[in-house]
Amino acid sequence: MSFVAILALLVSSTLVYSAPLIFTALGGAYSENSGVTNIGLEGIMTIGAFAAIVFNLTCASTLGKATPWLGALIGGIVGLIFSLLHAVATINFHADHIISGTVLNLMAPPLGVFLIKAMYDKGQTENITQSFGYFSFPGLADIPIIGPILFKSTSAPAWVAILVAIVLWWVLYKTRFGLRLRACGENPQAADTLGVNVYGMRYAGVLISGFLGGIGGGVFAEAIAGNFSVSTIVGQGFMALAAVIFGKWNPIGAMLASLFFGFAQSISIIGNQLPFFNHIPAVYMQIAPYVITIIVLVFFFGKSVAPAADGENYIKSK
Amino acid sequence: MLKVTAKTRKILVPIISIIAGFLVGAVIMLIWNYNPLTAYSSMFTSALGNLNGIGETIREATPLIFTAVGFAIASSAGFFNIGLPGQAQAGWLTSIWIVLANPHLPKVVLLPLAVIAGGLAGAIVAGIAGYLRAQFGTSEVITTIMLNYIVLYTCQHLMQQVMSSKLRLDTDTTKTIAANGSLKINWLSKLFGDSRINAGIFLALIAVVIFWYLMKKTTTGFEIRAVGANPFASRYAGMSTKKNIILSMLLSGGFAGLGGVVQGLGTYQNYFTQTASLDIGWDGLSVALLGGGTAIGILLASLLFSILKIGGLGMQTIAGIPYEIVSIVIAAIIFFIAIQYVIGLMFKNKQAKSPLVTQSNSAAQSIATKGEE
Secondary structure (H helix, E strand, C coil), X not given: CCHHHHHHHHHHHHHHHHHHHHHHHHHHHHHHHCCCCCCCHXXXXXXXXXXXXXXXXXXXXXXXXXXXXXXXXXXXXXXXXXXXXXXXXXXXXXXXXXXXXXXXXXXXXXXXXXXXXXXXXXXXXXXXXXXXXXXXXXXXXXXXXXXHHHHCCECHHHHHHHHHHHHHHHHHHHCHHHHXXXXXXXXXXXXXXXXXXXXXXXHHHHHHHHHHHHHHHHXXXXXXXXXXXXXXXXXXXXXXXXXXXHXXXXXXXXXXXXXXXXXXXXXXXXXXXXXXXXXXXXXXXXXXXXXHHHHHHHHHHCCCCCCCCCCCCCCCCC | CEEECHHHHHHHHHHHHHHHHHHHHHHHHHHXXXXXXXXXXXXXXXXXXXXXXXXXXXXXXXXXXXXXXXXXXXXXXXXXXXXXXXXXXHHXXXXXXXXXXXXXXXXXXXXXXXXXXXXXXXXXXXXXXHHHHXXXXXXXXXXXXXXXXXXXXXXXXXXXXXXXXXXXXXXXXXXXXXXXXXXXXXXXXXXXXXXXXXXXXXXXXXXXXXXXXXXXXXXXXXXXXXXXXXXXXXXXXCCCHHHHHHHHHHHHHHHHHHHHHHHHHHHHCCCECCCCCCHHHHHHHHHHHHCCCCHHHHHHHHHHHHHHHHXXXXXXXXXCCCCHHHHHHHHHHHHHHHCHHHHHCCEEECCCCCHHHHHHHHHHHHHHHHHHC
C-alpha cells in the first residue's frame, strides 16, 4: 500500500468513526454548559439510532439518496423528545442528574428493542439499503495528494459535523444566547438575578444535547452499524461524554477529542491493514481511548474544570 | 394529601415508584396491543408459582445483592460507582481462572481462594478510580465508565490470547469448573426443582449483614458516611478524606467483584467472553437506588428485580410479550425514584419539628396546589 493510500484510509476511517462522536459530544457540551450533566448520551444515541434505522427502512424506496440524511434528522428529533425526560426530571423535579441520565441509558435499549419486536416481530432489523457510504467532493477530490487523502471517498457526515462544531463554538462564545447558556452553568443565581430564564436555558441545553445526540446515534447506525439491535450503540455515548470532558467543555475541544477517539477506534479496526500497527495486539488499540482519557484527566486537568454549577439543581425561590 | 411520618414516607416513595413503573409498562403494552394483565400474571406465576421458579429467582437475586451493596457503600461516601459491571466482570474471570488452573486443590482451600481473589480483582479495579479521585480529584464517574471498557476488552484479550487453551473449550468459553471450586449444592438445587440456586445466596446474606454492621455499627462505616455527608467537616474533625475515599471504593469494588464471583462459581460454572457491560452491574445500581441504600431495602429490591427478570422470561414464552418490557419497567421505577421529590409532594409530614420544616412543607404545598390547578 502506498503512503498516500495508507493516509487516505486512515483519514477516511477516522472521519467515519468520529462523525457520530462529534455530534453527540457537541450536544453534551451544550447540556453541561447550561448546567445539566448529561450522562444519558448513550441512551439518547441508542434511541436516535433506532429512529433513524426505522425511518431508513420505511422510506428508503421513496426517498432514495436523501434517506440517511433525513433519517439522521429524524433520529435527532426523536432524541430531542427522549431527552425531555432528563430535562423535566433534572430541571423541574430536582432529580439527581447522574441518576436521571442513567435512567435514559437504562431505558433506551429495551425500549428500542421492544418497539422493533412489536413492529417487525424479531429482535433486530434488516440491514438498511441506503447508508451514508463514501462521498467525494467534486473538484476538491482532484487536488493532488491532499485530494485523495481528505476529499475523495470520505465521510460527508463528518465534514458536516466539523462545520457544526465551528458554528456551535461561535454560538456558545460569541452570541447572547451562548453567554446566557454558559451563565446558567456557571452561576444560575446570578443569571437569574439578571433576568435570564435559567429553566428555559437549561431546557435549551438538554434539548440541544438530545437533538445532536440523536443525530449522532442516527449517523452511527446509518454509516457504521447498518441495522438496529441491542448492541448497535455500545459505549459510543460514553465515549462522547469523555470527549466533552477531554475537550474541556468547549465545542471545538469536544470536536478535536472526538476526532482523536475516532482515530483510536478506527486504528483498532483497520490496524491489521497498516504497517507498524499490525504488530500491536488489538487489545491495546481497543483500550487506548479509555486509558488515554483517564491519563489526560489525571495529569492535565487535575481537579475538574467543568462549569461551576454543572450537575447542580437550580431551584428558583419565590 | 396524606399525613404521614417521615419514616412511612421513606417506605411509601419506593412503593409508589414501583406501582408507577408497572403502570408505565402497562401503558406501553396497551399501546402495542399486548394485555398487561396477562403479562404481569404470567410474570408472577412463572417467577413464584413453582419451586424451580423460586429457586431461579433467588439465584438471580444473589449477584444483585452483592453489586447493590457495592454501589451503596460508594454512594454513602458520596461516590457514584458506575463501574460495577467492570468490577463484577473482573471478579468473575479471576475466580473462574483460579479454579480452572488449580483443579486438584481441596475444596476448603480452593473455593475460599477463588472467592477472595475475585473480590480482590473487583476491589483493585474500583480502587484505581478511588485512588485517582483521592489523589488527583479525578471524577469517579468518568474513570469508572472508562474502566468498564478497559476491563471488557482486557478480559476478551485475556480469554482469547492469554489463557491456556487447556482451560478453554474454544476461544470464547472456558471449560466447566470442577466441583472443588463450585458454589453449587446439589441438595439445594434438587430442593428447588433443579434450579441453579447455589451457596452464593448464603454468602449474599452474610454480605448484607456485614454491610449493615459495617455502616451502622463501626467507626469505619461512620467515617465513610461522614465523608459522604460533608468532606470538609469530616476533615476538620480529623478524619482522613483520602483514606476514606480509597477505602470505600475498595470495599465497593470488592462487593461488586463478589457479584461476578457468584455469577461464575454459582450460576454459570464457567466464564464466557462478554461483548457488553455486565447486566448485574447496571441492575445492582438500580437495586441499590430502589432499596434506598439500606440493607433490608437492597434485599427486597433485589428480590423484586429478580421476580421481574425471571418472570419476564416466562412472560415472553407463555404470553408472547417481548422480554424488554421488564427492563422498561425497571428503568421507569428508577425514574420515579429519581423524581421522588415530586412523589413526596403527595404527603405531608405528620409533625413539624422545626419552623424550617413547616416552611419547606408550606412551600411544597404551594407548589403542589399550583400543580393541581
